[in-house]
Amino acid sequence: MEALFVLCFFGGFAVLFGGLLAAAIYFSVHAARRSGRRWAEAAQRLGLTLVGQPRRGLFTGSGPSIRQTMEGERAGLRVQVGMRIVSSGSGKNRQTHYYSYAKAFFPTSLELGLAVTPTSFLSRAWTALVGASDLQLGDARIDEPYRIAAADEAAARALLTVPYLAEALIHGAHGSFEPYVSDTELRFEMSGQCLDAGPLGGALDQAVDLARRVLAARAEIGPTGTEDLVDRAWRPIAEARGLSIDLPQTRMSGRVEGVHVEVDAQLRGQRRVTVFTARFDRWLGVGLKLTRQSSLHAVGKLFGMVDVETGDPAFDDRFVVKGQPADAVKALLTPAVREQLVLLQQQAELLEVEDDRLSAVIGWLIRDPAWIDSGLVTVARAGAALAGVAGGAGPYRR
Structure with missing residues (x-):
């Protein structure tokens, strides 16, 4: 009788565990398919093309994936909308972080060694502690929310203080998508998955607008x-x-x-x-x-x-x-x-x-x-x- 009880107990436990595993797989597959469909719909609404390998999984089958990028052109600039996926930790502590972005690529490099990145109070304190480069423009509305580095600091200062460019950087510091500027591209990025065409399109419009301002300002400041x-x-x-x-x-x-x-x-x-x-x-x-x-x-x-x-x-x-x-x-x-x-x-x-x-x-x-x-x-x-x-x-x- 005891053996039968033990057998029933472990059998029931196995069924329960198998059911939970099946449910987890089902919901994971459903979520992946749903996010892929929404991503493809957003690309279609934005008039962009999905690029990269579509999803192919044992349980999920084939279909669009958030790992694909949306690519196309806006105002003469090559643009891209995508999802940056970063994994950290290992084993039980492994975590996956998602960052949604919209970027515009410059036709040629600015050749300034420029890097403008959003920052925080703690990041600024750490930068000061380790002595990392942080170019100050003399405008707290830009100096506080951004960390600026450049190989050609004089040219970078001249560029970023052109009024119509500075105005856009100040405005960009207060949105859910934040601007990042380098020599080759301009990116607006937010933490988390954004699958809707509305906010993605808004971020893309901001990226294109700010990229055009950067290019105009670069032409305005003249030779470095x-x-x-x-x-x-x-x-x-x-x-x-x-x-x-x-x-x-x-x-x-x-x-x-x-x-x-x-x-x-x-x-x-x-x-x-x-x-x-x-x-x-x-x-x-x-x-x-x-x-x-x-x-x-x-x-x-x-x-x-x-x-x-x-x-x-x-x-x-x-x-x-x-x-x-x-x-x-x-x-x-x-x-x-x-x-x-x-x-x-x-x-x-x-x-x-x-x-x-x-x-x-x-x-x-x-x-x-x-x-x-x-x-x-x-x-x-x-x-x-x-x-x-x-x-x-x-x-x-x-």
Whole structure:
């Protein structure tokens, strides 16, 4: 009798547990399908297209998902509406956080190293404690609700204090969707899932409006200090060598000694560096990947990590070389090529070679015209040696 009672007890418990599990799966599946349908309806109402893989699950089947983004165009700008999904913790403490956003992309980078993010009193206190950068504009209506960082602080201050842009930032600080500004995009974001076209459309309108104000203000403030420097130092070289120069993007390009070369004053985080690039007319076709040798990779070799070696210690100790087949890679790395690459690496903070290009990074903005000209010639000769390009090569093909 006791055995029958125990059997019934555990049988009932198993049925109860199975029922609860089935109910949890049912409600989870129902919620996923319902949120996917609402997301698709919002995209349709906003005139946007769902992009990305639709939902495909064992229990949910296929259909639209909040993990897809809505994409399209507004006022000449590429726009996107999406859901940022962030998981934290593990096991029983694992949590999933949802952030709904609407963003507009700038046609080209602002090249200011700009980051405007909403903040709070505690965040400001922490920023002050650790000494993190927070550019102050002198207007508490902007300085208090936002943290501002920029590589070019003078240009960022001039930009963000243009009245019609400052007005929109002040207004944006008080909505459920808050603005984030970077060099490449403008995003309005709120915590939680927003599946309705009304508020999503409102956030998208705000993003497009503020993005257009940013672009107008950027044009209004004129050239930055970096653009002025590039104009003074690089333009004489461009004119002498017949190269084209793009001041807003701080880039110069054209052919030097038969090779398509570029020099670019790039932002890497909050630091501006000078990048010389030689682009090959034809891919090398061996999957080449050449980078600077590091102490970590040297240790890895002791544990069996393999790269292509030429038998030249002066070269092999400096570079990690990958590619297939190994014999074809070695054939490319002739003594003349190795000599050029070693010479270039001695002058660069970072040197990388791939199947379609060679890039050398100098860790600061070069202001000396003679150094810029010398760098162009050096990278062109290294590229020519590697790709076997003769003088008078045909036009560069992307």
